[in-house]
Amino acid sequence: MAPMTDTFSAASIADPMIPSVARVAKRKREIADVVTIEIEGGAFDFAPGQFNMLTAFGVGEAAISVSGDAANSARLVHTIRAVGAVSRALTELHVGEPIGLRGPFGRGWPMREAEGRDVIVVAGGLGLAPLRPALYRLFAEREKYGRILLLFGARSPADILFRDELEAWRGRLDIEVEATVDHARGDWRGNVGVVTTLLSRAQFDSSNTLAMLCGPEIMMRFVANALLERGVAQERIYLSMERNMKCAIGWCGHCQFGPVFICRDGPVFPYSQLRGLIAKKEI
Numbered sequence: 001m002a003p004m005t006d007t008f009s010a011a012s013i014a015d016p017m018i019p020s021v022a023r024v025a026k027r028k029r030e031i032a033d034v035v036t037i038e039i040e041g042g043a044f045d046f047a048p049g050q051f052n053m054l055t056a057f058g059v060g061e062a063a064i065s066v067s068g069d070a071a072n073s074a075r076l077v078h079t080i081r082a083v084g085a086v087s088r089a090l091t092e093l094h095v096g097e098p099i100g101l102r103g104p105f106g107r108g109w110p111m112r113e114a115e116g117r118d119v120i121v122v123a124g125g126l127g128l129a130p131l132r133p134a135l136y137r138l139f140a141e142r143e144k145y146g147r148i149l150l151l152f153g154a155r156s157p158a159d160i161l162f163r164d165e166l167e168a169w170r171g172r173l174d175i176e177v178e179a180t181v182d183h184a185r186g187d188w189r190g191n192v193g194v195v196t197t198l199l200s201r202a203q204f205d206s207s208n209t210l211a212m213l214c215g216p217e218i219m220m221r222f223v224a225n226a227l228l229e230r231g232v233a234q235e236r237i238y239l240s241m242e243r244n245m246k247c248a249i250g251w252c253g254h255c256q257f258g259p260v261f262i263c264r265d266g267p268v269f270p271y272s273q274l275r276g277l278i279a280k281k282e283i
Helices: 085-091 125-140 163-170 217-229
Strands: 020-031 034-040 051-056 060-065 075-081 098-105 118-124 148-154 176-181 209-214 237-240 268-270
Touching: 020 075, 034 085, 034 098, 051 075, 051 085, 060 075, 060 085, 060 098, 075 085, 075 125, 118 125, 118 217, 125 148, 125 209, 125 237, 163 176, 209 217, 217 237
Parallel strands: 118 148, 118 209, 148 176, 209 237
Antiparallel strands: 020 034, 020 098, 034 075, 051 060, 051 098, 237 268
């Protein structure tokens, strides 16, 4: 594994395209189409927001963000939605089976820049998984930050990830947690509506706030605009992008996004760097 850095250096390992072989240590179904797997087989140092390339042998390789605690270097945790052949094969791996691993790669969440500020974490759907390592760090070093707000949106109550953890976090007195769903039946007692409705009534110091966003691009675009309207500087709004990553080191060009490569220069970017690009489907 490469040492933990803010940005992956291709020179840090002999051949970054050759995966190591690890094994699945634990598997948990989160919701109908999402599974979390824990991987063991080395010392895994990573920064919150980084990703790995995971290989289902005989099927292919996919870029998957780390969703576990960076303080636990004995295991890697990835939360995966089955949306294609590779991701489905990864979710179907059983405990003890081999898995290919390359990484960690990319630039993660700006944890140091967040110190001394109010922090708003906005997640949509599976976007909560790449943000979870940042949340673990925020909670573990709670004294370094001002107000912490977690705003989470899902399509329906059945699509809420990490439900037990969300409930535990909601019970803390030193953070604020709010969840909303796009639609629900009569037994749902929570908020209904898009996640920006939660932001409209959130209390924070806009002059000293840092925001971390992950979810569908249209959601991030609307949330970023809402934060700008509240007075948060675009340089302190960070988004995690996951477009077409293939090689993870900027060689293949699949994830080129205007002047940057998402795998090498991201996946986390300040909104000031993406503002003119994110509304475009193809660059």
